[in-house]
Amino acid sequence: MSQLCPINKCARTSRGLCDCCQKNLCLQHLSEHNALLVAELNPFTDEINALGNRLSTLNIQNITSNHHQKLQQWRDDCFKKINYFFERKCQEIDQLINEKIEQHRKQLNEISLKIADRINAQETTRQDIDSLNSSIAHLKTEMNKIEQVCFTIDTRPLVIDDSFVVIQKATEHELDLSTLSRAYRTIDRPKDSFRPLADNDQHLLLHMNPNICLFDRQMNKLKETPWSHGAIRDMCWSATLNRFIVLGTNSIFLIEENMISIDKVKTMNNPDWLSCSCSDTLLFVSTHEWASSIIGFALVPAITPIKEWKYPLTCAKDDFIHDIVYHKENLVLMIKNDTKKSLRIELRSASSLDCIWSLPLDIKCIQNIAFRCCTLTGDEWLIPDYETGRFLQITKDGKIKKIIQYHPTPYHATAFGENQLVVVTMNSVLLHTIQ
Structure with missing residues (x-):
């Protein structure tokens, strides 16, 4: 038996099922429904035309300039x-x-x-x-x-293959410490081992008393050599020299990646050093004293002091620079104030030492141990807080992004590659992944 069209006040007989509303409609209302659907295509045409115009006006040079600069x-x-x-x-x-x-x-x-x-x-x-x-x-x-x-x-002949430069579609992402995994590799540190560490994305340099050791990305020990040059205050990697730089109490040492030799750098003056970091042209070293100074050493043709920043440009009289880290034309300084027993992190211009931002940290400095920090992807920073057993993640514009508790107490850390974090504690070295 024939049905009437369900549309209100329509007395015509239904003639077909409408896919849109799943109702049996008459021919007129079927046609009206079809016209409405076709009308919805018009905005798509407008959007496609707009996207086409956008594609035609894209400046490839502007899009690829940063990548070309990296190459x-x-x-x-x-x-x-x-x-x-x-x-x-x-x-x-x-x-x-x-x-x-x-x-x-x-x-x-x-x-x-x-x-x-x-x-x-x-x-x-x-x-x-x-x-x-x-x-x-x-x-x-x-x-x-x-x-x-x-x-x-x-x-x-110098052979260069495609693996030297790998172009990936994935973009650099900001890490979130809340995704820090449980340590999947733990190495015991011998007693009296010095805490500083340095990496070049492929290998990690650590002191494991009585040796200085080279590890791979899985924390497998590749090489070791005896260390008989006294205390190690800090370490860093120089891509220009293709060597690790190890900072002693008042000496500077160069270690090749193959660890065949440890060469002591000859310098005219040997102050008491505390921290170091490298740009492509300079080695930055801070002094172990109140109202700390920063000295810039040219890397080639020989490591030679060429620039010095002193109080009051570096810090106040009752300030102490605990750490110095170079990153993308800037320096991050970890500065302790003796009067207030407080700690702050500052981003400075590497050329002028002008302050870009400064962030006071909720840390009371009780122990006489240097506070360190390291870079994360997205131009962010990570501070191991050994006073309260936690990590502080700092954004690129100088704000606290995340605070997480960490046990055992962290003293040093470094981002090893894009998603690995190496943490140095009192008695161990731990390897984590960050998603």
Whole structure:
């Protein structure tokens, strides 16, 4: 039996099921419903046209400029490493030649003294003459070798593959400490091990008494070498030198990634140091004293002091700079005030030391241990608070983003790669993931 159209006041017979409202409608109302649906297509056309115009006006250069700058920075870093390596090998060649020349100079002086002795004594033998003649002939031969070729140089071509630069679609995200996982790797620290640590995204440098050790991303120990140079105040990585920099009480040491050698840097003045950090061109070092100073060392061709910032530019008379960290043309300073026993974190310009922002921290400084901080993705900062056993996450504009309790008490930390956090406690080193 035929049904009437359910639309109010419509007496026509229903002729079909409407997909829109699931009602059996007459032909007229079916047509009206269809017209309404078609009308909803018009705004889509407008949106598509607007998106098309937006695509046509996009400036690719503006979008990719930051990425190009990062690639440019990578290229500049590679050039610096090659230039540093080149200069080091040139110095090696010069040293070899100078050693040979000095050796021959000594031989020449010895022969000259023998001749002078014979002349002064007005007495000699045929054996003396033959011996001197032989010595001079041998010296001539050796000097000819210097003027021609005294060593060979073997080189290998520098091979660069695509894995050196990996372009990923994922963008840098801000970390949230609330997603900090339970430690999935724990390493016991021997007694009297120094707490500072440094990484270069691939390897981590730690002191594990009595050795200084290199670990990989999974905290597997790769290499170790005895450390007999006293207290370690701080460490950092220099991409320009391709070396770790280890700060002693009043000495600076360079350690190659292969840990073949530990080289002490020769400096004119050796104040009492406390913290260090590197840019591409400078090593920043703060002094272990009230009204702390900051000294900038040129990295190449040799580590040499070229700039110094002092009180009152650095801090107040009753202030003490606990830590200094370089990041993207800026320095973060952890500063303790002796009068108030308070702590603050400041972001400064690395070139002028002008203050960009300053954040007082709710921390009462009781123990005589340096407070440290480290960088996180998104230009944020992480402070291990050993006084109350917690972490403070600071935003890039100087606000507290997150505070979490942490046990055992954290003293040092570093973001190892994009989603790993290494934490140094009193007796252990813990590895976490951050989502």
